[in-house]
Amino acid sequence: MLETSARLLRLLSLLQAHREWSGADLADRLGVTPRTVRRDVDRLRELGYPVNASPGTGGGYQLGAGAELPPLLLDDEEAVAVAVGLRTAAGQGIEGIGETSVRALAKLEQVLPARLRRRVGALNAFTVPMLRTPRTQVDPAVLTDLAHACRDGERLRFEYRDHTGATTRRTVEPHRLVCTERRWYLVAWDVDRDDWRTFRADRIDPRPPHGPRFPPREPPAEDLAAYVSKGVSTSAYAAEATIRLHVPLAEAARTVGPMDGVLEADGDDACLLRTGAGSLDYLVFHVTLMGLEFEVVEPRELDERIRVIRDRMSRALDRAGERPAD
Structure with a gap:
């Protein structure tokens, strides 16, 4: 029983770390047969984890979104990174996220092992943030929408407001989000202008539906931070x-x-x-x-x-x- 439970945790960790796995790859990683993988996937579904399966040679297993948020599995380094990131997020220019970050951090620290609480506590106690008050704030839903489009490789449609207040319709192939201490920027290939562009995220108003998918392009620069800064x-x-x-x-x-x-x-x-x-x-x-x-x-x-x-x-x-x- 302990061996099965440990394997389920390992399977869950793999599913959370990758968009899609083939049954053969999971079986190889876990050292079991594909039939055992199918049984373990069924157990995860019984526990409330929405594991989607697609048939065929190009198919596989993917952890999907359910009606409720199931427990997440984090290793030590991931837990510390999330805790520190939540603390930092309270001072960033994302509208309404400060209070939410504090609530989430309180829940996370409540279940952290003592050794990890000490690490997070040390970072918090001996770190002095030098963050300027943001000039503008970004709706968290917009930022999430942009991040998903970058991750999924989907064309993005939005209205963009320039520095004069004029609005234009844009269709882009999003590449990356870049953040400074005061603003967020989207680096994307502008389909209509046939060139790379940088957009301020607080001026973007998404207009779904998005898509279709597009093949990735060579980025405009190896160092995107320097590219946006320039x-x-x-x-x-x-x-x-x-x-x-x-x-x-x-x-x-x-x-x-x-x-x-x-x-x-x-x-x-x-x-x-x-x-x-x-x-x-x-x-x-x-x-x-x-x-x-x-x-x-x-x-x-x-x-x-x-x-x-x-x-x-x-x-x-x-x-x-x-x-x-x-």
């Missing part, structure tokens, strides 16, 4: 610049976030910042307020704007010095 901090603006920061890359990264620009090393003691703003004047203040020593690599017009602003500031200081003392 798109939202540089390419999206009218004025772009390359700035040499006279500090090592690691030091600059403590000040310059993904929304501020893209960093790359330039020797041991300097790095390059590629960034953008609505105008060259805004770029001057954007870079100056970082509090780091810098020089302009390009465009040269930015040097002239720095001189103009420097002279304006000098004249302001001169006028302040001419005022009589109080």
Whole structure:
């Protein structure tokens, strides 16, 4: 009986970790016959786990969604990751998820073994979050819808609101969700524009039904985080610049976030910042307020704007010095 119970737990773990298994693969993993696998699947169904089976050579077993949420099987590392993730989620920009995360975390910690509670407690006690207040919030249902479309490889239809408030209908092949400390983005192939696009998730209004399925494409970049960072901090603006920061890359990264620009090393003691703003004047203040020593690599017009602003500031200081003392 103990051997059967252990095998059922192992079978459940396999079903929860993979979208679909063939009977032969499960039998091989468990070291039993396909007939035993079928009997174990029936036992899981009796316990409330909706295990779907599709016949034929391309068929197999898949854990489906039921009317109620059955117990989930997590190993030690997964349980710790979920607990820490729930704590972090309370501070992220997902509408209405903070209170829900707290309730879920309380339930999880109640059943955690003592050794895992100590690990989670240590992480919580000695971790200080540095999360900015999100400018915008994403409906959790929209975020879940986008994630499912990415996972299932289904075309996604939605209305998209741009920065001016104008709305367009989009049909895309979603690839990945990318999150910064303040926003979520969807990287997807725009079918009508025949190119890769990045969409802010808080501006997406899904319009199902979705589909059909599509074959995966080569992603637009190996490092999607850097790709999105460049798109939202540089390419999206009218004025772009390359700035040499006279500090090592690691030091600059403590000040310059993904929304501020893209960093790359330039020797041991300097790095390059590629960034953008609505105008060259805004770029001057954007870079100056970082509090780091810098020089302009390009465009040269930015040097002239720095001189103009420097002279304006000098004249302001001169006028302040001419005022009589109080």
